[in-house]
Amino acid sequence: MTAAQPLTFHARAGEKVRDLRLQAALQKARPLFVGKRAKGVAALAEDGLDFERLRSAGEEIRNRVLADLDVWLEIFEERARAGGAEVLWARDGKEICDLVIDVARRHGVSKATKSKSMLSEEADLNAALAAAGIRPVETDLGEYIVQLAGEAPSHIIAPAVHKSIDQVEALFAREHGRPVQPRSSADIPAMAAEARAVLREHFLSADMGITGANFLIAESGSAALVTNEGNGRMVTTLPKVHVIVTGIEKIVPTLEDFATLMRLLPRSATGQTISNYVSLLTGTRREGDGEGPTKTVFILVDNGRANLLGSPWQDMLRCIRCGACMNHCPVYFSLGGHAYGWVYPGPMGSVLTPLLTGLENALELPRASTGCNQCGSVCPVRIPLPKLMHRLREEQVVRGLRPRRERLMIGAWAWLARQPKLYRWLAARAARYLRWLAGDAAAIRVFGLAPAWTEGRDLPVGPGRTFHELYAARKRA
Amino acid sequence: MSSRDEILQRVRAGIGLGDAAGRRAAAEAWMAGRRCGPQPFLGGDLLGRFVARAESLSSSVERIAGRRSLPASVAGFLAAGQLGSAAVIAPELADLDWAASGLSVAARPAVDRDTVGITGCFCAIAETGTLLLLSGAQTPASVSLLPETHIALVDERRIVGTMEDAFALLRAEHGSLPRALNFVSGPSRTGDIEQTIVLGAHGPRRVHLILAAA
Numbered sequence: 001m002t003a004a005q006p007l008t009f010h011a012r013a014g015e016k017v018r019d020l021r022l023q024a025a026l027q028k029a030r031p032l033f034v035g036k037r038a039k040g041v042a043a044l045a046e047d048g049l050d051f052e053r054l055r056s057a058g059e060e061i062r063n064r065v066l067a068d069l070d071v072w073l074e075i076f077e078e079r080a081r082a083g084g085a086e087v088l089w090a091r092d093g094k095e096i097c098d099l100v101i102d103v104a105r106r107h108g109v110s111k112a113t114k115s116k117s118m119l120s121e122e123a124d125l126n127a128a129l130a131a132a133g134i135r136p137v138e139t140d141l142g143e144y145i146v147q148l149a150g151e152a153p154s155h156i157i158a159p160a161v162h163k164s165i166d167q168v169e170a171l172f173a174r175e176h177g178r179p180v181q182p183r184s185s186a187d188i189p190a191m192a193a194e195a196r197a198v199l200r201e202h203f204l205s206a207d208m209g210i211t212g213a214n215f216l217i218a219e220s221g222s223a224a225l226v227t228n229e230g231n232g233r234m235v236t237t238l239p240k241v242h243v244i245v246t247g248i249e250k251i252v253p254t255l256e257d258f259a260t261l262m263r264l265l266p267r268s269a270t271g272q273t274i275s276n277y278v279s280l281l282t283g284t285r286r287e288g289d290g291e292g293p294t295k296t297v298f299i300l301v302d303n304g305r306a307n308l309l310g311s312p313w314q315d316m317l318r319c320i321r322c323g324a325c326m327n328h329c330p331v332y333f334s335l336g337g338h339a340y341g342w343v344y345p346g347p348m349g350s351v352l353t354p355l356l357t358g359l360e361n362a363l364e365l366p367r368a369s370t371g372c373n374q375c376g377s378v379c380p381v382r383i384p385l386p387k388l389m390h391r392l393r394e395e396q397v398v399r400g401l402r403p404r405r406e407r408l409m410i411g412a413w414a415w416l417a418r419q420p421k422l423y424r425w426l427a428a429r430a431a432r433y434l435r436w437l438a439g440d441a442a443a444i445r446v447f448g449l450a451p452a453w454t455e456g457r458d459l460p461v462g463p464g465r466t467f468h469e470l471y472a473a474r475k476r477a
Numbered sequence: 478m479s480s481r482d483e484i485l486q487r488v489r490a491g492i493g494l495g496d497a498a499g500r501r502a503a504a505e506a507w508m509a510g511r512r513c514g515p516q517p518f519l520g521g522d523l524l525g526r527f528v529a530r531a532e533s534l535s536s537s538v539e540r541i542a543g544r545r546s547l548p549a550s551v552a553g554f555l556a557a558g559q560l561g562s563a564a565v566i567a568p569e570l571a572d573l574d575w576a577a578s579g580l581s582v583a584a585r586p587a588v589d590r591d592t593v594g595i596t597g598c599f600c601a602i603a604e605t606g607t608l609l610l611l612s613g614a615q616t617p618a619s620v621s622l623l624p625e626t627h628i629a630l631v632d633e634r635r636i637v638g639t640m641e642d643a644f645a646l647l648r649a650e651h652g653s654l655p656r657a658l659n660f661v662s663g664p665s666r667t668g669d670i671e672q673t674i675v676l677g678a679h680g681p682r683r684v685h686l687i688l689a690a691a
């Protein structure tokens with residue numbers, strides 16, 4: 001597992017806020033993401049569909065699976081094997097890498113084309129493959145761009161949302177061996193065509209395709225892949241080996257359940273009624289087929305998920321990775337995805353990263369929230385994200401993970417609050433002091449006792465009297 | 478302990494339930510029940526709905542009287558777009574007289590140099606304007622994927638309402654799932670450079686649907 005970068009969220013956030021190019025990219029994307037989803041959801045009414053009923057249905061399907069996950073995993077495994085696939089299991093990221101490399105070696109693979117798999121990001125699979133002499137090529141255009149940049153995706157459905165057209169142009173020029181040209185948005189089709197041509201060569205020459213799975217269908221032992229570009233179809237049709245790396249929680253029972261979730265996923269992600277390509281892949285090439293993999297391997301990964309079952313955070317396992325929570329998050333759009341330090345950004349990342357990498361490795365993330373609940377109100381499977389973040393904050397306190405200074409201060413405050421006379425006396429002094437500091441202004445520009453607090457805002461100041469004093473005065477009048 | 482057993486043990490510890498046999502039976506019963514979630518109300522005109530949706534997804538649509546007229550209408554479409562006269566076709570369409578319309582076709586899986594791919598489809602879905610294609614010897618998946626232009630023959634009698642209806646039809650006509658079920662909704666697209674939508678990301682740039690009444 002790539003470790004989250006401990007305790008540097010503040011530093012990264014400061015950096016991202018000052019990155020003007022990033023800020024411009026985010027401000028451009030935000031209204032598009034929000035507007036498209038709103039339109040997609042509103043259009044449901046034309047078909048007499050109620051989004052809230054669909055959400056309930058989606059929530060119920062995911063809960064049904066989690067309640068008996070062991071049983072569903074066994075059913076899936078049996079049926080996937082019956083269809084001709086091999087089913088392997090990985091406890092953690094290292095085991096993912098070992099298994100994929102082993103499959104690659106057994107089949108003499110020197111290049112693997114990849115369609116988006118978040119689990120492979122959790123495992124840092126690309127680095128492991130490269131170290132083993134196997135070239136990984138990301139084929140989702142956004143993933144390709146971030147791979148060229150040597151970066152991680154900054155969004156789970158729009159991996160390169162943080163990149164400007166000039167940055168993409170510089171990367172393409174370098175990788176494709178040509179001079180940099182001035183580019184405007186009119187050139188975007190030409191740039192996409194250039195990437196298409198380069199990636200087409202890779203599709204045709206790779207021996208192995210690696211994908212995630214949006215869902216695993218228990219009744220048929222199939223993997224469901226949802227893409228717009230068609231890269232998911234390419235990497236599962238052309239190479240002789242197909243490896244699917246996905247989390248154990250991704251199961252849905254039936255094709256009908258899958259159909260219900262498909263009314264939620266694309267709409268919540270991009271506002272589309274359906275993504276351009278939805279593929280259900282079962283087993284290997286059949287007798288008489290002139291194409292398709294001759295070897296299909298599922299790698300079912302735990303990497304911290306099983307521990308969430310029965311915990312206060314079990315609801316998080318319902319997640320269908322649509323990205324709606326980050327698309328509606330004011331914190332995400334102030335910082336972008338990289339500030340979150342690990343694979344998953346936005347509200348779902350603020351919950352998942354500490355849970356999967358260790359609470360002590362991501363202390364700030366559950367606090368990177370305004371508590372506005374925009375995420376919770378758009379989540380298609382009704383995950384109460386702010387509640388889960390609060391519960392994580394509580395857990396930090398229970399486990400004594402908060403910094404010593406904070407614990408001391410809160411301890412002192414708790415003591416003071418139990419001494420009403422002293423509390424009133426001190427509060428009255430403080431109110432006067434703040435008023436005096438502000439002078440004629442309504443707010444303090446820089447507050448010397450806690451300068452960081454006034455870095456991006458002013459501290460508003462009241463009339464110099466405490467509430468108690470004002471209340472008493474009013475009663476007398 | 479193997480990874481598999483350890484993971485399943487952790488899952489069981491988290492769930493905290495015994496009675497594996499009873500829970501297994503309940504799961505089997507759920508699958509057998511095939512309960513559908515909330516369904517859209519699509520009205521009676523599935524054909525009209527399908528055409529409207531397909532067009533909104535940037536596919537072009539034309540209608541012909543019957544399957545036999547497919548080569549002639551394909552020839553017309555290719556000529557109008559100056560798309561040449563060669564195509565790779567799904568072997569299931571090999572019985573049609575393509576040469577009579579001046580087309581040279583090859584019935585096989587597609588290769589990179591193919592510029593036009595012609596397929597049928599298992600059925601079409603009105604709710605979303607989607608084609609359902611099954612992989613198979615007669616219907617290779619690459620024909621609808623590698624060429625820049627994908628032309629699909631849709632039998633109007635096989636336009637169903639929803640994805641659930643398509644699954645029901647599939648269960649009725651096929652025992653098990655083929656290697657790949659591909660739901661195709663218009664040309665391939667990407668929005669990964671500055672959120673600008675571009676058609677023809679990795680798959681076809683152009684999708685033309687020819688609806689046959691019989």
Ligand code: SF4
Nearest residue numbers: 319320322323325379
């Ligand atoms: S938490 Fe909900 S909104 Fe966020 S990605 Fe997961 S399913 Fe989508």
